[in-house]
Amino acid sequence: xxxxxxxxxxxxxxxxxxxxxxxxxxxxxxxxxxxxxxxxxxxxxxxxxxxxxxxxxxxxxxxxxxxxxxxxxxxxxxxxxxxxxxxxxxxxxxxxxxxxxxxxxxxxxxxxxxxxxxxxxxxxxxxxxxxxxxxxxxxxxxxxxxxxxxxxxxxxxxxxxxxxxxxxxxxxxxxxxxxxxxxxxxxxxxxxxxxxxxxxxxxxxxxxxxxxxxxxxxxxxxxxxxxxxxxxxxxxxxxxxxxxxxxxxxxxxxxxxxxxxxxxxxxxxxxxxxxxxxxxxxxxxxxxxxxxxxxxxxxxxxxxxxxxxxxxxxxxxxxxxxxxxxxxxxxxxxxxxxxxxxxxxxxxxxxxxxxxxxxxxxxxxxxxxxxxxxxxxxxxxxxxxxxxxxxxxxxxxxxxxxxxxxxx
Numbered sequence: 001x002x003x004x005x006x007x008x009x010x011x012x013x014x015x016x017x018x019x020x021x022x023x024x025x026x027x028x029x030x031x032x033x034x035x036x037x038x039x040x041x042x043x044x045x046x047x048x049x050x051x052x053x054x055x056x057x058x059x060x061x062x063x064x065x066x067x068x069x070x071x072x073x074x075x076x077x078x079x080x081x082x083x084x085x086x087x088x089x090x091x092x093x094x095x096x097x098x099x100x101x102x103x104x105x106x107x108x109x110x111x112x113x114x115x116x117x118x119x120x121x122x123x124x125x126x127x128x129x130x131x132x133x134x135x136x137x138x139x140x141x142x143x144x145x146x147x148x149x150x151x152x153x154x155x156x157x158x159x160x161x162x163x164x165x166x167x168x169x170x171x172x173x174x175x176x177x178x179x180x181x182x183x184x185x186x187x188x189x190x191x192x193x194x195x196x197x198x199x200x201x202x203x204x205x206x207x208x209x210x211x212x213x214x215x216x217x218x219x220x221x222x223x224x225x226x227x228x229x230x231x232x233x234x235x236x237x238x239x240x241x242x243x244x245x246x247x248x249x250x251x252x253x254x255x256x257x258x259x260x261x262x263x264x265x266x267x268x269x270x271x272x273x274x275x276x277x278x279x280x281x282x283x284x285x286x287x288x289x290x291x292x293x294x295x296x297x298x299x300x301x302x303x304x305x306x307x308x309x310x311x312x313x314x315x316x317x318x319x320x321x322x323x324x325x326x327x328x329x330x331x332x333x334x335x336x337x338x339x340x341x342x343x344x345x346x347x348x349x350x351x352x353x354x355x356x357x358x359x360x361x362x363x364x365x366x367x368x369x370x371x372x373x374x375x376x377x378x379x380x381x382x383x384x385x386x387x388x389x390x391x392x393x394x395x396x397x398x399x400x401x402x403x404x405x406x407x408x
Contacts, residue, residue: 144371174244
């Protein structure tokens with residue numbers, strides 16, 4: 001058997017990109033090699049750059065492929081092509097970093113060679129790092145919520161945006177949820193954009209309180225969580241055409257509102273999306289033509305505050321904001337929710353497996369649980385993720401509750 005070449009050189013437009021270990025498997029179940037990832041991003045570069053181009057990007061690297069260790073790299077590698085652009089981002093912590101700003105297909109190929117499966121851009125352009133041009137609506141279903149309900153909440157978001165004069169552009173998240181992107185004029189700060197996103201989340205919750213929630217603490221959520229904090233400075237989400245770390249090499253797929261009603265997110269993978277691109281083009285091709293004003297949402301926020309709805313909790317590691325409520329889950333209050341921590345894991349799949357193992361070991365207690373009672377918390381550090389698994393025992397009769405330490 002012939003030995004695979006250790007590297008190949010690709011000419012992409014007028015730039016040369018070296019792909020090292022091109023046959024290295026990055027997503028084994030889907031048989032995706034590093035070269036396949038490079039070719040994918042070149043094939044859909046126009047759409048991928050519409051989502052991530054011209055924006056500082058965090059490098060989410062999987063050097064050992066899906067299933068191995070991965071890490072978030074904010075600083076661009078010191079050894080990089082001279083044609084690669086960077087922008088200096090300053091974080092809430094006070095630190096700063098020069099992050100990669102892709103603008104060409106060759107830039108995406110270079111990132112893919114670093115085993116960057118995902119594209120994680122900031123919601124700002126490199127020429128103005130203080131004023132976002134995008135509000136991001138992240139619909140994150142709690143366990144047990146199925147695709148039809150997620151679509152239903154997405155349409156409620158669409159209706160609410162339309163009523164305030166904004167245009168929403170839906171895409172699958174590439175996981176279980178939906179993202180709705182909203183281009184905005186570059187006139188507002190990160191804090192103002194986050195506050196507008198919070199107002200939108202509360203408005204959607206008001207319209208359908210059994211379907212959607214703006215509650216930050218997982219133990220209070222039901223239905224589909226509208227994650228307003230994805231608009232806080234230094235938060236990123238996977239962009240359009242981003243490959244996600246899933247066994248089937250699923251892609252975060254831009255859609256029309258009509259397509260959202262009839263699609264299956266599993267249909268959009270690294271292998272299928274280039275053919276769709278060739279046949280149908282980009283459903284978000286006109287997104288940059290529809291930058292709108294946040295004024296109506298900020299006016300809604302002011303009305304909500306006058307009615308007693310002030311700020312909501314920020315993510316961990318952010319400084320306490322003026323008017324922010326107590327940054328602690330209700331389970332830590334004096335009348336604590338019976339919530340137990342059962343496991344910690346480096347990967348979501350291991351966390352879910354731990355929850356299933358706990359239920360198998362405690363069948364009498366598990367029989368009283370709803371899917372939303374199993375809380376798999378995604379804990380993000382500066383350069384990595386880990387997962388905490390907790391069980392809400394509120395529905396379990398006290399006599400059947402297993403003994404365990406209270407989570408903090």
